[in-house]
Amino acid sequence: MSKYKRKNKKPGHREGEVRAKKHLGQHFLTDENVAEKIAKTLSFSGYNNVLEIGPGMGVLTKFLLKQDAEVHVIEIDTESxxxxxxxxxxxxxxxxxQDFLKYNLQEVFKEEAFAVIGNFPYNISxxxxxxxxxxxxxxxxxxxxxxxxVxxxxxxxxxxxxxxxxSVLVQAFYYAEYFFTVPPSVFNPPPKVDSGVLRLTRKEDFSIACDEKLFFRIVKTAFQQRRKTLRNSLKTFNLPDNIREDTIFGRRPEQLGFQEFINLTLKIQPYAI
Structure with a gap:
């Protein structure tokens, strides 16, 4: 008898399947056509390794394995x-x-490039x-x-x-493309909302012309009070009055593109502690 057979089965659960666990945010994709479309969002160009996060029962994995790449999967659920x-x-x-968020992936890939793909749990996406x-x-x-x-x-x-x-942090380093929407009906159990599939392609030059940690800090601080102007939301940086008089500080964070946030970081950088 398969170790996946369970007594007191819940409705909709078939023998031989892994049961989705709520505490892990699992919603298993059941539509192979959707899985194949997700697999095809990767170009498989410029790298030899692919890492799938949370493969569950492998509905996406089977299509990744058809590609000319070395496929790795990382899964925290013992049953899966x-x-x-x-x-x-x-x-x-x-x-x-392993837990993707805690695992040192250099133990697997050393310094080699790898793509990341998955049907990501909403709670940690x-x-x-x-x-x-x-x-x-x-x-x-x-x-x-x-x-x-998201x-x-x-x-x-x-x-x-x-x-x-x-939006700002991702687009500073990657080109972001929204591909298609997926309805709840293709999951088991169905989530209460629609899902969306995207791809991020790293820019050829993905360095930014400012201190990266400060850039992240400024973006996060600005959007914590997104309805306020930057002059007010960035008060904690204790900038001199002559700097705060710059017209950029009279704008709200959602009005700035990532390049303008880089320029803002360059203005603040000499005064940041």
Whole structure:
């Protein structure tokens, strides 16, 4: 008897399947057509390695394995890991039972480039993006599925009410493209909202002409009080009055593109502690 058979099965749960766990934010994609479309968002160009986050039962994995790349998967759920080990023999040495947010990926990839893809748990999707930004030197491409409003926010342009911290920080280093919307009906269990698939392609020159840590700090501080002008939201930087009189400080954060935030950081940099 398969170890996945369970007594007192919940409605909709079939024997031989991994049960989605609410505390892990799991919503398993069940539509293979959607999975194949997500796999095809990667170009598989300029890198040999692909890392899938949270593969579950491998509906996306099977399409990644058809590509000319070395596929690794990282999965925190023990039951899913066992399922993958039993059903994807070709992955055996490349299944990493780890927490993506805490794991040192250089243990796997050393200094090699790798793409990141996945059907990301809503509850940690923003943290995943921040970790990708930390490792941008090694990650030329990133794609996958988010809650729709988060995916749209990442790709949003300045001037929108949904434009925010993620929009600025991501777009400083990557080109962001929103591809398509996915309905709740293709998941088990279905989430309560639509999902959206995006791709981030790292810019050829992804360095910025200012202190990066200060840039991140300024963007985050500015959007914490997004309705205020920068003159008010950035008060904690204790800038001299003659600097604060610059016209850029009379604008609100959603009015600035990433390049203007870089210029703002350059103005503040000489006075930052």
């Amino acid at each position: 890991v066992t399922y993958l080990q039993e059903n994807y023999a070709e992955l055996q040495e490349r299944i990493h039972q 923003t943290q995943i993006v921040f970790k990708v930004l930390e490792m941008k030197e090694q990650i030329p491409e990133f794609s996958g599925m988010f809650q729709k409003e 995916a749209q926010r990442i790709c949003e342009k300045q001037g929108s009410k949904t434009y925010g911290i993620l």
